[in-house]
Amino acid sequence: MSDLLVGRQPIFNRNKEVIGYELLYRSSQNESSVNVSNGDYATTQVLLNTFSEIGLDNIVGSGFAFINFTRNFLVGKYPIHLPPERIVVEVLEDITLDKQLLDSLQGLKISGFQIALDDVITIDRVIPALRCGLVNVIKVDLMGMKRVLLPDMVNTLKQHGMLLLAEKVETLEDYDLCYRLGFDFFQGYYLCKPNIVKGRRMDSSRLVVMRLLAQVTDPKADFKNLETLISQDVGLTYKLLKLVNSGYYSLSTTVNSIRQAISLIGLSQLRGWMMLILMSTVDDKPHELTSIALQRAKMCEMIGKALGESQAESYFLTGLFSVLDAIMDLPMHEVVSSIHLADDVVAALIKHEGKIGCSLKTVLAIEQGEWEKVLECGIQPERLRSIYFDSIKWANILTNEVYESNLPN
Structure with a gap:
């Protein structure tokens, strides 16, 4: 299944801005005819899909691509013909940092690549690379790391000028601890899942968003009621009209009213845009959540159609709302x-x-790289590949439109 898709997980900086993605792969179970190890074949497929199928910019935008490479790639048995200014080469935890490997990393660094050590849980793992000054980023595996040892490890690595990335950040407590210790980057489900605090009340801005979402998603809400609702908020009106008049639609005429917008794009699309605008107004959440929502929505919709559903609006809505727990x-x-x-x-x-x-x-x-579970839906791998790539392209276009609509002229 490794040759089907490229999974991706966002990596955030201290401002919860996405600086890149780790591109995920898994080995296939039916590779007996391939004359390389499973890991080598999987890495090859990730590279081919990334650069020949969908394109690096469409997967990681203007950010970095963090890619796991096997030893055979790192020591030059297989070439790494990639743009070095965009790639962070990840050295897996089971690769021995011997002289051959370190010499090869030296060559990659001279070529312009940044180097990251993956799944670090002890300082001993890092020492050979520190001595040579080859590594830029240390990815600390929180799941395998004893919390009591973190401060000393952070101090040592920071003294050597290392950038620290906390991976497998699963909880608010993990995130707060790593933030206080000075980690530079963060990766894990916490950043895309809800910060659930028992007994916490929803603040007023989120309450307004929820009430508006309830109205725009109510199938009984009619044309006139929605027009009245939207028109009462100057900001929402401005953002919606800017979106409708954007390059996404390429309309031959300028839309100047909510009524005209509904007439031209339809009630269903209007609801979709309103949901996205409302979700993007929650300022203390990473914009990546909107991108994830869009990609999930489009994928669910296309999977529904592939399964024979003629009306896939509910699929789209489910994907879109699948991040609402994190937003709210x-x-x-x-x-x-x-x-x-x-x-x-x-x-x-x-x-x-x-x-x-x-x-x-x-x-x-698909997002988590669990390819065996992906096959359970019964859709052919080739079709799923197309759905995945198309959803990323579509989400990238619309995400840009959503956030450009939040900017003043």
């Missing part, structure tokens, strides 16, 4: 209780049940 800092069951949603969408969001839930499970498995 509430458990998903509390989020959906505040919004009027169909029962099958609720079941999909909370328990991943039903056909829609199956599509969402497939999307989540």
